[in-house]
Amino acid sequence: MQFIDLNAQQQRIAADVDARIKAVLAHGRYILGPEVTELEERLADYVGVRHCVGVASGTDALLVALMALDIGPGDEVITSPFTFVATAEVIALLGAVPKFVDIDPVSYNIDPDRVESAISPRTRAIMPVSLYGQCANMDAINTIAERHGLPVIEDAAQSFGATYKGRRSCGLSTIGCTSFFPSKPLGAYGDGGACFTDDDELAARIRQAMNHGQDKRYSHPRLGINGRLDTLQAAVLVAKLAIFPDEVERRAAVGARYTALLQARGAQSIKDSREGLLTPHVDPDNTSVFAQYTLQVDDRDAVVAKLMAEDIPTAVHYPIPLNRQGAYAHYCCPDCTPNADRAAARVLSLPMHPYLSAEDAERVADAVAYPGSAGSQPVWAAAE
Numbered sequence: 001m002q003f004i005d006l007n008a009q010q011q012r013i014a015a016d017v018d019a020r021i022k023a024v025l026a027h028g029r030y031i032l033g034p035e036v037t038e039l040e041e042r043l044a045d046y047v048g049v050r051h052c053v054g055v056a057s058g059t060d061a062l063l064v065a066l067m068a069l070d071i072g073p074g075d076e077v078i079t080s081p082f083t084f085v086a087t088a089e090v091i092a093l094l095g096a097v098p099k100f101v102d103i104d105p106v107s108y109n110i111d112p113d114r115v116e117s118a119i120s121p122r123t124r125a126i127m128p129v130s131l132y133g134q135c136a137n138m139d140a141i142n143t144i145a146e147r148h149g150l151p152v153i154e155d156a157a158q159s160f161g162a163t164y165k166g167r168r169s170c171g172l173s174t175i176g177c178t179s180f181f182p183s184k185p186l187g188a189y190g191d192g193g194a195c196f197t198d199d200d201e202l203a204a205r206i207r208q209a210m211n212h213g214q215d216k217r218y219s220h221p222r223l224g225i226n227g228r229l230d231t232l233q234a235a236v237l238v239a240k241l242a243i244f245p246d247e248v249e250r251r252a253a254v255g256a257r258y259t260a261l262l263q264a265r266g267a268q269s270i271k272d273s274r275e276g277l278l279t280p281h282v283d284p285d286n287t288s289v290f291a292q293y294t295l296q297v298d299d300r301d302a303v304v305a306k307l308m309a310e311d312i313p314t315a316v317h318y319p320i321p322l323n324r325q326g327a328y329a330h331y332c333c334p335d336c337t338p339n340a341d342r343a344a345a346r347v348l349s350l351p352m353h354p355y356l357s358a359e360d361a362e363r364v365a366d367a368v369a370y371p372g373s374a375g376s377q378p379v380w381a382a383a384e
């Protein structure tokens, strides 16, 4: 079994991808070619915002979003410690300070109730992460941001295609940023990313920032980077976008199937318990794209070993909160994010992709819920 099987999808779109790649090779506009513009228009339309700017990666999307907002040395950006390192990395790279605020233990996303007290006179932005494919509590965050005149950047690297109160992730805040890393819900065949905004002025600044700060050739009014989206990757993404709505539905179905199978074997929802085998909870305001299907277990090492023995790959997203990482430890008290600490010690992600079969889901659920060699001892019972 594969953790993420990209093969089934590739077979589905092979002819279209081939034709689009050949078209790029024929016109030869490898940098900012017509496929980039085509993709940007389609993505903006899909998300329901005025502007999409393709960029070289999800990391660059976050970086140019911060640059467009003129965030720099001495500024503070409030974010989650329970995320992929890129979220805090871009803040620190600009000389700003990532202010880590603990997560909500049910959603794994930044806890809005803790955000306001973290705001200081130096705070310049709030950067929630929509982890595992489910949007953060954006209304609560936007309300606090408005009260303090702060922009909100959604790190939607894992949530592209998800909805919050019927609106799409990436279109829920001042700027939305996503990633097209191959294993993300909408993945390219290499690196890629995008920024989304309804603000014309910000869109122009983002477009400059990702292309050496230039407004026209050899004119550079602003500082920028080489952060352009590759034409070949844009061509691949246009092909993939055609089947993406169907894949989003399949992802939701696989997630729901896992939850039903595991709960039938004794697991509880993380909404109702903090101990034992816990399935993720999708808030009624949300639909999740399940970038990861992430459980909690009591004895992770034992479950991982059992699954490995049955040829079922797993992953831990993420074993160490960023405020406990060497590069970031000086930004925040290490002990002020107990929910992130507990999640980091207990989370376990299962194989997840739109084409995961019902049989495979059942095999995984059996292996997770009955890890003892006798096959009869549920993992949560062993801990009691």
Ligand SMILES: *Cc1c(COP(=O)(O)O)cnc(C)c1O
Pocket: 057, 058, 059, 060, 083, 084, 086, 087, 129, 155, 157, 158, 179, 180, 181, 191, 192, 193
């Ligand atoms: C993947 C990811 C990123 C970075 O995206 P890249 O395209 O790999 O640069 C940023 N934030 C989160 C939450 C991610 O999962």
